[in-house]
Amino acid sequence: MGAGPAGLSAAATVSAAGYKAVLVEKEDILGGAPILSGYAKLVPSGEWAKDAIGRMVSRVEEDAAVTVHKGAKVTQFEGEPGSFTATLSNGEKVSTGAVVLATGFTHFDSINKPEWGFGTFEDVLTTTQMEQMVSAGKISCPSDGRVPERVAILLCVGSRDRQIGREWCSKICCTVSANLAMEIKELSPQTDVFIYYMDIRTFGLYEDKFYWKSQEEFKTKYVKARIAEVTASGDGRLLVKGEDTLVKRPIIIPFDIVVHAIGMDPNEENPELSSVFGIALEKHGFIERAEHYTNTCGTTRRGIYAAGAAYGPETIDDSISQGAAAASRAVADLNALVQKAG
Numbered sequence: 001m002g003a004g005p006a007g008l009s010a011a012a013t014v015s016a017a018g019y020k021a022v023l024v025e026k027e028d029i030l031g032g033a034p035i036l037s038g039y040a041k042l043v044p045s046g047e048w049a050k051d052a053i054g055r056m057v058s059r060v061e062e063d064a065a066v067t068v069h070k071g072a073k074v075t076q077f078e079g080e081p082g083s084f085t086a087t088l089s090n091g092e093k094v095s096t097g098a099v100v101l102a103t104g105f106t107h108f109d110s111i112n113k114p115e116w117g118f119g120t121f122e123d124v125l126t127t128t129q130m131e132q133m134v135s136a137g138k139i140s141c142p143s144d145g146r147v148p149e150r151v152a153i154l155l156c157v158g159s160r161d162r163q164i165g166r167e168w169c170s171k172i173c174c175t176v177s178a179n180l181a182m183e184i185k186e187l188s189p190q191t192d193v194f195i196y197y198m199d200i201r202t203f204g205l206y207e208d209k210f211y212w213k214s215q216e217e218f219k220t221k222y223v224k225a226r227i228a229e230v231t232a233s234g235d236g237r238l239l240v241k242g243e244d245t246l247v248k249r250p251i252i253i254p255f256d257i258v259v260h261a262i263g264m265d266p267n268e269e270n271p272e273l274s275s276v277f278g279i280a281l282e283k284h285g286f287i288e289r290a291e292h293y294t295n296t297c298g299t300t301r302r303g304i305y306a307a308g309a310a311y312g313p314e315t316i317d318d319s320i321s322q323g324a325a326a327a328s329r330a331v332a333d334l335n336a337l338v339q340k341a342g
């Protein structure tokens with residue numbers, strides 16, 4: 001279920017193990033968030049999303065062992081491990097031994113942070129909208145087409161924010177933002193980019209390749225601050241108001257574009273998935289894991305596995321690995337069932 005990086009990887013792994021996979025995707029195109037939202041160059045490979053994920057899509061589309069149902073969802077599901085029947089929204093029935101839920105996440109909707117200007121000012125964008133601009137090859141203000149002198153990227157929008165019920169860190173948005181700052185500078189060298197942060201979490205090998213590089217080579221300015229609000233100034237620019245938490249002083253800086261580094265919410269369809277498949281969700285609304293160490297790919301129902309951002313904020317690389325792991329575990333468990341029966 002779900003043809004993002006995790007689901008595409010799971011389907012390819014089932015086929016590589018010599019079994020048949022059925023991929024059910026609710027949208028009419030495959031590829032998940034990186035394709036549906038038009039991401040630009042991916043972290044950490046630097047490859048365009050359409051090429052990198054496109055390769056994963058063609059691998060399953062060209063594979064005779066993978067049947068793809070697009071624009072379809074599972075509306076009914078019954079049976080037991082080794083012999084489940086899923087009824088799709090188009091009326092078709094699919095028999096399957098196991099299920100991998102690779103149903104991903106929903107981007108945080110910045111409307112839920114109204115004081116930061118999204119939905120009020122045309123020049124306040126999300127990272128996905130800014131990435132679409134980068135993919136189109138030109139940086140300009142949506143309101144009047146001028147080249148921005150200054151762009152602010154606000155981190156942790158819809159993440160690490162107890163006020164709006166999102167306590168988790170979305171894991172990749174610091175690195176994605178450092179990357180975006182460099183992409184903006186490459187396309188528009190006269191634009192200055194500021195990143196407003198609480199802490200920077202460019203974990204592991206992302207630290208030098210993105211955080212330090214964006215400062216040292218691309219002159220991105222990092223401001224440790226608490227943002228209070230984004231308002232309009234008299235000349236049509238945006239004012240980012242807040243407190244510089246290093247020097248503990250209020251700061252008000254004018255910008256031409258403000259970008260919200262939006263985080264990952266649980267898939268908004270998780271309550272529906274939970275009731276159709278009879279699985280539990282954890283307290284934030286992501287899919288609950290069966291057991292961390294001996295059944296890492298499991299859910300609370302036997303025979304149903306999960307992978308990628310369905311479990312919580314995840315990177316593409318890890319979603320791909322988890323998709324392969326969940327598929328391998330499903331195949332191994334099915335083999336064990338057959339051996340037991342025979």
Ligand SMILES: Cc1cc2nc3c(=O)[nH]c(=O)nc-3n(C[C@H](O)[C@H](O)[C@H](O)COP(=O)(O)OP(=O)(O)OC[C@H]3O[C@@H](n4cnc5c(N)ncnc54)[C@H](O)[C@@H]3O)c2cc1C
Nearest residue numbers: 002004005006026032033042043104105308309314315316
């Ligand atoms: C702004 C932003 C930029 C990012 N950039 C990067 C980056 O550069 N590098 C990186 O490593 N990570 C990046 N990420 C994280 C990346 O998006 C995720 O790691 C990745 O998309 C997770 O893959 P997935 O397959 O688990 O889920 P998804 O990509 O969300 O795919 C899930 C699929 O399931 C389908 N689906 C959902 N519900 C159903 C249903 N009920 N029935 C059938 N199908 C369903 C969806 O339509 C979708 O196709 C970024 C995240 C954000 C928010």
Ligand code: SF4
Nearest residue numbers: 156159169170173174
């Ligand atoms: S990765 Fe960075 S921007 Fe994203 S939620 Fe975590 S700290 Fe905030």
